[in-house]
Amino acid sequence: MAEVTGIKEIIKPENLVYKRTSVMTDETLHYCPGCGHGTVHRILAEIIDEEGLQSETIGITPVGCSVFLYHYLDIDSQEAAHGRAPALATAIKRLMPEKFVFTYQGDGDLAAIGTSETIHACNRGENFLIIFINNGIYGMTGGQMAPTTLPGMKSSTSPFGRDVKTMGNPLKMTDIVATLPGTYYVTRQSVHTPANVRKTKKAIRKAVQYQKLNKGTCFVEVVSNCPSNWKMTPVQANKWMEENMFPFYPLGDLKDPEKQSTEQK
């Protein structure tokens, strides 16, 4: 009993240093240990909370591992068909231009079945935010080859490794959309270390603030892992990601209006 009283002593508002952000629900995340989705969800929820956007936000959930994003964020959400999130977001933002609209999509969703919707929304410069989680694999369906799977990388549908001669090369969607005049801010980040989590949070906050300017699509890629389907421990997966994914998908801003104006000066 004395011990329980001790805990109660500790749980006092003045001792509070960390809590669940109010925009996240108390539902248990279904993600595998070491997965990056939970971290990105949390960052997004914190920013919606800190920027006071909860009542202004409509989120579009993809088909893939993050299909249940709407269970975890306490915001109005729509569940899109596979790859179609940017089409939904286009209409929502045009019908309600004062709102904050984002899509959250994986690599199969955004870079394979939704390539057309992604490129055309970015090309029209639709004023919403796209968060693109790229782990080079189809997670939810059990580890099939994705458009972003690296050359030689094994998956359940490229069991001998991705042969670029017959299976094509990985698609760098972020590089592609950065070339389109319709995009305003394009960046590639990761969430595998505390420093990178902070950088990603900064990038998403920047994207959210840029959205208010209505100057075009903001696109944040997060290079992430998939310990379960890569068949690695979380630590191994992060190391493999650093050594293999980052050289192919280098982190940093591909397009930032601030930097462009500085460069022009």
Next chain:
Amino acid sequence: MERELRLMKGNEAVAEAAIRAGADGYFGYPITPQSEILEYLMGANPMETTGMVVLQAESEVAAINMVYGGAGCGKKVMTSSSSPGISLKQEGITYIAGSELPCLIVNVVRGGPGLGTIQPAQSDYFQAVKGGGHGDYHLIVLAPASVQEMADFVDLGFELAFKYRNPVMMLSDGAIGQMMEKVWLSPQKERSKTVPEWATTGKPPTRERNIITSLELNPDNQEKFNQKLVEKYNRIRENEVRFEEFQCSDADYLLVAYGTSARICQKSVQLARGEGLKVGLLRPITLFPFPSKRLSELAEKVSLMISVEMSAGQMVEDVLLSVNGKVPVYHYGRMGGIVPTPDEVVAFLKSKIIGG
């Protein structure tokens, strides 16, 4: 504001009626024979007058998913296309039905299968009435037979879509879409400011979050949802059957036809009656729900029925089910973009009377 009389194509009438109905958004993609709808709306530029969003999408798939997004916000949104494009839209349509969202889809039907022809046909009846996309669902299907009805069914379509939270399809054809007739246009309605309680417009602190989804992994819950849809479709069957009868009261023989075929059959009835044959016409206005009850009643009075369609025989199956063997039911159809002549229909009728 008064009603206004104009001479218009069916496609133009749909576009003008959409603006006047206070639609919030139209999302489309060009395809013959319905491109005038998008062209007219782009030219009318209603963003400047009513604030209506008009957008040319990158594909039919994107257009219907834009409709899905807009409908989820409780907005009055629509799309239009023709047969091959409607096939592409089926993914979005089943999601809209599965998420119980209101919207209007106009199909200006052309002949198929495949790329087929750009001429009028009624060969998408099964697709419109029996499902089209995957899963157990129904659209409310309205079949206009004139330019006037293409205009009127925009307003009616939105009304029914919101009443039942269900997608509505206007199943027209290339003839009605392209032909010009006089049309009375309704006065301009204001765009609705009412936000339905289920709409995703941003979660205020005063309510729980709204989620638009058709995903449910628990089979018990999914079956309950399917059952809820069945009950809704039964309510629609009970309350929304619409049809028109032409000289049915003393008829010995009945033609059943919708859309362009019904216009042809009206003339066939006149020709046949000129020769002393008591023929009537039942024109279904709603194809789902189908006027089964009325057909069953008429089956007690007539000696045969002919379903006249510009198809290989699709609606005839619903006529057969409705009369349940009480009288012989035949199909007369032309395909490939050919519209039957009134004489052909009369000749077919006579052959069946003699044959019977």
